[in-house]
Amino acid sequence: MGNTLMTSPAGLDLIDGISRHLNEPEWACTFRREAWRRFMETPIPSPKHEHWRRTDISHLNLDSLAPSVPGSSPALPAWLEDVIRGRSRRIGGTLAFSDGAPVYNHIADSVRRSGVLFADWAEAIQRHPDAIRRALEGADYDPADEKLTAMARAYATGGAVLIVPRGVKVTLPLRTFFTVDGARAVFPHTLVILEEGSRVTLLDGMLSPDLSTPVFGSGVADLILGEGAELTYVLFQQWGRGMEYFHHQRAVLGRDSHLTTITVALGASVSKATIESVLCSPGAVSDMLGVVFGDGDQHFDHHTVQMHMVGNTTSDLLFKVALDERSYSAYSGLIRIDLGAQRANAYQRNENLVLSRHAHAETLPNLEIEANDVRCTHGATVAPVDPEQIFYLMSRGLAPRDAKRLIVEGFLQPVLDRISAKSLRDMVSEKVDQKIASRRL
Amino acid sequence: MSQPLLEIRDLHVAVDGKPILKGVNLTIHRGEIHALMGRNGSGKSTLAATLMGHPRYEVTRGEVLFEGQNVLEMEVDERARAGIFLAFQYPVAIPGVSVANFLRSALKSLHGEEMSAREFRNALKAEFKALHMPDGFASRYVNEGFSGGEKKRLEIVQMGMIKPKLAILDETDSGLDIDGVRIVSENVNRIASEDTGVLVITHYQRILRYIRPHFVHVMVGGRVVRSGDESLAHELEQRGYDWILQEVGAEEKTLQEVG
Ligand SMILES: Nc1ncnc2c1ncn2[C@@H]1O[C@H](COP(=O)(O)OP(=O)(O)O)[C@@H](O)[C@H]1O
Ligand SMILES: [Mg+2]
Numbered sequence: 001m002g003n004t005l006m007t008s009p010a011g012l013d014l015i016d017g018i019s020r021h022l023n024e025p026e027w028a029c030t031f032r033r034e035a036w037r038r039f040m041e042t043p044i045p046s047p048k049h050e051h052w053r054r055t056d057i058s059h060l061n062l063d064s065l066a067p068s069v070p071g072s073s074p075a076l077p078a079w080l081e082d083v084i085r086g087r088s089r090r091i092g093g094t095l096a097f098s099d100g101a102p103v104y105n106h107i108a109d110s111v112r113r114s115g116v117l118f119a120d121w122a123e124a125i126q127r128h129p130d131a132i133r134r135a136l137e138g139a140d141y142d143p144a145d146e147k148l149t150a151m152a153r154a155y156a157t158g159g160a161v162l163i164v165p166r167g168v169k170v171t172l173p174l175r176t177f178f179t180v181d182g183a184r185a186v187f188p189h190t191l192v193i194l195e196e197g198s199r200v201t202l203l204d205g206m207l208s209p210d211l212s213t214p215v216f217g218s219g220v221a222d223l224i225l226g227e228g229a230e231l232t233y234v235l236f237q238q239w240g241r242g243m244e245y246f247h248h249q250r251a252v253l254g255r256d257s258h259l260t261t262i263t264v265a266l267g268a269s270v271s272k273a274t275i276e277s278v279l280c281s282p283g284a285v286s287d288m289l290g291v292v293f294g295d296g297d298q299h300f301d302h303h304t305v306q307m308h309m310v311g312n313t314t315s316d317l318l319f320k321v322a323l324d325e326r327s328y329s330a331y332s333g334l335i336r337i338d339l340g341a342q343r344a345n346a347y348q349r350n351e352n353l354v355l356s357r358h359a360h361a362e363t364l365p366n367l368e369i370e371a372n373d374v375r376c377t378h379g380a381t382v383a384p385v386d387p388e389q390i391f392y393l394m395s396r397g398l399a400p401r402d403a404k405r406l407i408v409e410g411f412l413q414p415v416l417d418r419i420s421a422k423s424l425r426d427m428v429s430e431k432v433d434q435k436i437a438s439r440r441l
Numbered sequence: 442m443s444q445p446l447l448e449i450r451d452l453h454v455a456v457d458g459k460p461i462l463k464g465v466n467l468t469i470h471r472g473e474i475h476a477l478m479g480r481n482g483s484g485k486s487t488l489a490a491t492l493m494g495h496p497r498y499e500v501t502r503g504e505v506l507f508e509g510q511n512v513l514e515m516e517v518d519e520r521a522r523a524g525i526f527l528a529f530q531y532p533v534a535i536p537g538v539s540v541a542n543f544l545r546s547a548l549k550s551l552h553g554e555e556m557s558a559r560e561f562r563n564a565l566k567a568e569f570k571a572l573h574m575p576d577g578f579a580s581r582y583v584n585e586g587f588s589g590g591e592k593k594r595l596e597i598v599q600m601g602m603i604k605p606k607l608a609i610l611d612e613t614d615s616g617l618d619i620d621g622v623r624i625v626s627e628n629v630n631r632i633a634s635e636d637t638g639v640l641v642i643t644h645y646q647r648i649l650r651y652i653r654p655h656f657v658h659v660m661v662g663g664r665v666v667r668s669g670d671e672s673l674a675h676e677l678e679q680r681g682y683d684w685i686l687q688e689v690g691a692e693e694k695t696l697q698e699v700g
Contacts (some may be wrong), residue, residue: 386533387497388533391495391517392532393543395494395517395518396521396544396547396551397522397547397603399550402546402550406546407535410536410537411537413537
């Protein structure tokens with residue numbers, strides 16, 4: 001599959017080509033061109049920048065990376081077919097993308113009949129151009145991520161769009177899977193729009209086998225919750241080794257809406273994610289959860305933002321990180337409460353379990369609170385496995401390795417338990433347990 | 442007499458370089474119930490933890506044989522597989538790990554072959570029932586948010602599932618109310634077969650009304666200073682420990698004078 005070496009203005013041709021291939025309206029093409037211009041103009045982030053201090057990408061030659069040539073038609077890889085079919089019971093719909101192109105879709109009749117749109121980008125933009133346009137125009141990422149988010153916007157070929165109409169409660173969870181199969185760069189894009197009073201659960205799966213040549217990825221997820229909407233969004237990241245993946249997730253919460261995001265990071269060589277909840281109407285509630293399990297030389301960098309723009313809003317956060325071998329994790333979390341956002345509640349907790357002498361965890365909470373009538377707590381721990389727990393388990397006959405395995409599973413389990421859709425919870429728990437079980441510990 | 446189940450000879454143990462046990466001798470045969478009494482800080486838990494192999498407790502002298510095997514060379518899990526069980530004075534919480542999952546893994550490690558899921562569920566249900574605990578505890582996380590009494594009962598549920606050859610109960614009675622002590626004791630008596638050795642560590646006599654010991658030992662300052670039958674426990678209950686301390690003090694003085 002081709003990887004085009006890009007230099008301006010051949011770049012613009014490519015952008016136009018993608019847009020034409022997806023049969024996009026004029027405005028969408030303009031949007032891509034603008035994104036591409038910002039991408040080209042923005043310098044690669046410097047490791048001196050606070051946001052990029054822990055993950056240095058200054059060596060990456062981003063300008064030379066491009067999506068697969070549009071028009072190529074990848075197939076559904078057999079292993080991904082197994083993943084999809086392995087747990088297809090009690091699933092409302094699945095979309096899969098390989099090298100940026102749609103390769104599979106199945107949507108349950110009950111979901112289709114309820115008026116839900118769950119489709120790849122090209123189809124969605126034909127059916128709901130206005131809603132998508134509004135969403136894209138409203139997207140406002142952390143300026144520190146500009147280089148990569150603009151790149152993702154310019155180059156996104158495949159992508160999933162989910163629009164749940166007013167009042168519709170989708171009981172069966174939906175899934176998307178993104179993979180690579182030869183491409184050197186991927187740009188996954190997920191857009192979720194929940195209209196007033198609707199409800200849905202979506203798992204965004206990013207996965208691949210280990211990659212023999214390095215692959216770069218920059219993905220964006222826009223989550224928009226209307227009044228009283230409820231969304232559970234699971235980001236399941238299990239890219240193979242060889243991937244350097246950058247994820248930018250931004251949720252905008254309307255009045256009385258409730259968002260639960262669960263970030264599960266197991267894969268990739270390097271992965272960095274910005275996960276942001278913007279609470280812009282009273283009554284909005286955001287629960288952000290995360291599970292990271294690292295081994296080998298894996299590098300994880302998670303930055304969360306709990307942004308309270310108005311009062312009477314609540315955000316809670318729990319990020320659990322377990323690290324084995326020489327793996328590294330940085331967690332930084334910003335709680336921001338604007339002046340005037342009175343009676344906001346914000347909680348944040350980051351727990352790190354360090355399983356090896358060579359693993360390293362950093363935790364950096366950051367509070368910017370301008371209102372005075374708020375409740376806000378934060379806490380962080382970095383600790384090895386408690387030897388008293390090991391002793392207790394071994395006294396019941398468990399070998400040291402099994403004792404450790406049980407402790408790590410137990411450490412991460414409370415977050416996985418928050419995936420209320422059993423079919424998704426079982427899939428994610430199984431993958432986490434498999435990774436733990438594969439460790440020597 | 443047959444080979445003892447457990448034989449402790451001149452055991453000296455230090456923690457962080459500080460000597461705690463200073464020459465403990467104790468022999469337990471199959472089917473015997475021994476009570477170990479003594480004030481707080483006399484070294485009872487140190488002995489229990491050392492027998493189970495806690496890495497912080499350093500054996501500086503002496504030996505421990507279990508069915509003739511040198512226990513001190515065995516890892517903690519090997520001791521468990523050999524048949525030693527410790528009911529902890531302070532059971533440890535394992536967040537996120539359900540009681541059922543934990544015991545399933547434990548039994549698998551202890552016996553190698555796996556019990557069927559159904560057999561396991563039924564056995565666990567029966568143990569909870571016997572200990573007057575709702576079976577909802579099977580899906581609770583191990584000891585997390587348990588009351589003191591619930592933790593102690595769960596230790597005996599575990600003993601019932603594991604059926605050890607030697608059960609060391611470290612102050613299982615503390616934290617239990619009167620009914621709790623009775624229920625726990627009845628279950629220990631039920632689980633312990635004619636071949637099981639039991640070491641009941643306590644500083645009250647009340648649990649010994651139900652689990653009736655064949656031998657009672659008193660520990661003072663890291664040594665067993667008195668051994669006797671049940672009547673020694675009664676005497677301690679009535680007179681407290683001071684008289685023993687005085688007698689021991691006098692003996693040591695005499696020893697020093699003689700020495
Ligand atoms: N892990 C430990 N670290 C430091 N000191 C200990 C430890 N365990 C026991 N000790 C000390 O050893 C002595 C005996 O304690 P312990 O065995 O717990 O007594 P008992 O169970 O009879 O109350 C006490 O002085 C106690 O402080
Ligand atoms: Mg004690």
